[in-house]
Amino acid sequence: HLGDPHPLAPARVVCSSTCYRAETDTGREPWGLYRVHQFTKVEMFGVTAAESGTESEALLDEFLALQKEMFSELGLHYRVLDMPTEELGLPAYRKFDIEAWMPGRDKYGEVRATGGEEIPQGGDK
Numbered sequence: 279h280l281g282d283p284h285p286l287a288p289a290r291v292v293c294s295s296t297c298y299r300a301e302t303d304t305g306r307e308p309w310g311l312y313r314v315h316q317f318t319k320v321e322m323f324g325v326t327a328a329e330s331g332t333e334s335e336a337l338l339d340e341f342l343a344l345q346k347e348m349f350s351e352l353g354l355h356y357r358v359l360d361m362p363t364e365e366l367g368l369p370a371y372r373k374f375d376i377e378a379w380m381p382g383r384d385k386y387g388e389v390r391a392t393g394g395e396e397i398p399q400g401g402d403k
Contacts, residue, residue, distance in 0.1 A: 288326040288337050294318060322392075335372075338394040342374055345390055355379040357386060361393075369395045 296318050322341055326333035342358070349356045361373040373393035377386035 288324055288333060290337075291323045292320060293323070294320050328396075334394050334396055338372065338392065341392050345376060345392060349376065349378065349389075356389070366393070371396055 296316065298316050322344075324337045324341065326337050328334070346356075346358065356376055356378045359375045359377065361375055366373050370393045373391060375388050376390040376392070378389045379385075380387045
């Protein structure tokens with residue numbers, strides 16, 4: 279990779295982390311807890327170059343396809359929601375929520391979110 283300005287791009291990383299959230303289930307669920315205070319999640323991150331302007335979208339599509347494949351292989355009934363722009367935080371340009379059918383709740387519930395962010399680096403305008 280000598281002379282390559284982006285020797286690691288596109289880089290893909292998977293990590294597991296213990297997370298905490300301030301809010302928990304509000305008691306509206308008929309039984310059990312849906313949202314809990316402490317949980318473990320697996321996250322996928324990717325970094326791309328911005329040479330053609332399509333790299334970020336291509337990596338987002340790759341991550342979404344991988345997640346859909348995992349849920350299909352597990353035999354889960356799921357749906358993908360392409361979230362509206364008012365649901366996006368900065369610097370996100372697109373976000374998909376994946377919801378799986380939860381028989382105990384008798385409705386779909388979010389199990390994954392995947393999104394794309396564009397973060398300009400120093401010197402980019």
